[in-house]
Amino acid sequence: LAAQRDRVVELKHRLSGLDSDLTADLLSVVDQLVRRSVWIVGGDGWAYDIGAGGLDHVLATGRNVNVLVLDTEVYSNTGG
Template identity: 50%
Template sequence: GCGETPYIKLPTQLFGDRVIIANATGCSSTYGGNLPTTPYAVNQEGRGPAWANSLFEDNAEFGLGLKLAANKKREKAFRLLGALRKELTGDLYEQIINNRADSEEAKKIMDELIEELGKQLKNINREEARSLLYLADYLKKKSVWIIGGDGWAYDIG
């Protein structure tokens, strides 16, 4: 059998809606891409992992691209947050900046802070606020997993 399928379950359990999976075509995509059932669970807000499938040998590059894009979006989100700092009420900016830990409690706090940020951004009539509203989820650190099998590793044949 294929060994990739347990690797699909692991990041979804560990990182939930913060995981991005770049998956190569093979056993793990068959395991994870069959409808109407799916191993990718959602939380109580209906949010779950992001999953994309690439064809065979280009999955490493595909996954690297996803990771680089997530990093750039996170950088931009923090840059926009800094640009809007004076328009945010209370100490929301400082709380977000100081809450970058990876503990479960810190993740829950960040979810609440981002929800409050969204409410405040809707009342700010600036392009930066609209952009940050779109990117706010990237204030949370993402975990990118690149999963591949024999074809991806060039060892078939």
């Protein structure tokens, strides 16, 4: 991601010296070239049973996502 961001900064620098409608259009969307980091954060109860119906569908898509499951050490579904 850092290398992508550096390349976008370089592209912006090079485009800033040009003056055309096409250049302006490209500058308006150039930040979209950096891949986004998507995080899904939830407790262990959510990941195991409460939210598993949705979580497995997200993982099955093959999309690049990060999942952080926190061990809450309680059964939080009942208020804990």
